[in-house]
Amino acid sequence: MFKKIALSGLLLSLFSFPLVAQQTATPDAPAQANTRMGKNRPMQQQQHQMGDPATRAKKMTDRMTQQLGLDQATSQKVYDVALIRAQKIDAILAGTDNKAKGQSLKANADDFKAKLKGILTPDQFTKLESMKGHMRNGRGGPDGGSDTKDQN
16 A cells, blocks of 8 residues: 555656746746747847848849749849838838838838839739738748738
């Protein structure tokens, strides 16, 4: 009988140890939950992670060039427009009024879309739009989901 009780106590303590170990956290330790970009992070930290406008424009242009089959001249035009857009986004995000930010980002996205429509062929633009639709439903698109959404 004593062996059963001792064995039960030993098993109980072994199984409860991981539960106790998970609950011990220092109050000074930063929370690791929701570490994705946009979740509980200051705006400066998000902008730092996005990279500078030239890098973002280059990355977006490279993906569009690959996925849409752009030639060198068209790729350069897309880069120029994307760079201007990325610079405007940084300027908008530096503001303080969130409602105005949203409206300005929407206007910037519409302007970017109009400029792309003038640069790309109708087939390329249609393909870009379909990639953006897929991007909203999952992963993919010309920039992996960071710069061509309508809210940017």
